[in-house]
Amino acid sequence: MPQSLSPALSQKERESRTWQRGDYSISTDRSRLNVELIHYFLSNVSYWAAGRSRDVVERSIENSLPFGIYNGNDQVGFARIVTDYATFAWVADLFVLPEHRGRGLSKWLMEVIVTHPRLHGFRRWVLSTKDAHGLYERFGFIKLHRHERWMERPDPNLKESPDYWR
Ligand SMILES: CC(C)(COP(=O)(O)OP(=O)(O)OC[C@H]1O[C@@H](n2cnc3c(N)ncnc32)[C@H](O)[C@@H]1OP(=O)(O)O)[C@@H](O)C(=O)NCCC(=O)NCCS
Numbered sequence: 631m632p633q634s635l636s637p638a639l640s641q642k643e644r645e646s647r648t649w650q651r652g653d654y655s656i657s658t659d660r661s662r663l664n665v666e667l668i669h670y671f672l673s674n675v676s677y678w679a680a681g682r683s684r685d686v687v688e689r690s691i692e693n694s695l696p697f698g699i700y701n702g703n704d705q706v707g708f709a710r711i712v713t714d715y716a717t718f719a720w721v722a723d724l725f726v727l728p729e730h731r732g733r734g735l736s737k738w739l740m741e742v743i744v745t746h747p748r749l750h751g752f753r754r755w756v757l758s759t760k761d762a763h764g765l766y767e768r769f770g771f772i773k774l775h776r777h778e779r780w781m782e783r784p785d786p787n788l789k790e791s792p793d794y795w796r
Contacts, residue, residue: 721757
């Protein structure tokens with residue numbers, strides 16, 4: 631049998647978690663996610679993932695730690711964390727539905743994310759945003775330090791939101 635590289639996650643660490651605030655909750659339970667809504671928002675409303683296919687959305691969620699925001703049972707917000715759980719995390723696809731904005735939900739979600747017990751001790755967190763820098767600055771994000779050391783590899787045939795790269 632191959633030797634495990636690291637101790638297996640305990641059942642407790644694998645369990646989904648829920649945070650409650652009045653009628654709203656945040657959960658990492660994948661079975662609660664409204665994938666249709668997430669796909670609709672990302673593909674039709676967001677500026678960064680316009681046209682993203684359902685298949686890509688599903689795969690992206692499967693391979694991330696997803697967070698849903700709920701009003702009762704209705705999903706009203708989302709974010710997913712791409713991470714190796716050791717050194718690095720990327721905050722991706724964060725949104726709150728328009729009718730639930732301005733109530734502190736994205737600030738609460740970011741607080742839950744940056745204090746999540748499986749998301750700590752990283753050398754670096756990153757994210758990309760067009761205009762929500764002020765939101766993320768509250769949680770310790772800064773503009774790229776030594777940006778000249780960073781590179782990206784955009785897909786030359788990118789179909790998602792070409793505006794984003796301009
Ligand atoms: C950005 C977004 C997630 C904010 O959600 P929200 O739940 O309404 O935000 P909150 O009520 O928690 O407040 C956010 C705080 O960040 C600030 N902020 C900074 N940039 C902002 C922006 N572009 N949009 C909204 N708030 C912004 C707000 O002023 C507010 O601070 P305040 O409480 O001092 O007024 C939401 O507007 C959204 O989904 N927008 C479309 C998707 C998007 O742009 N996502 C970010 C991609 S990285």
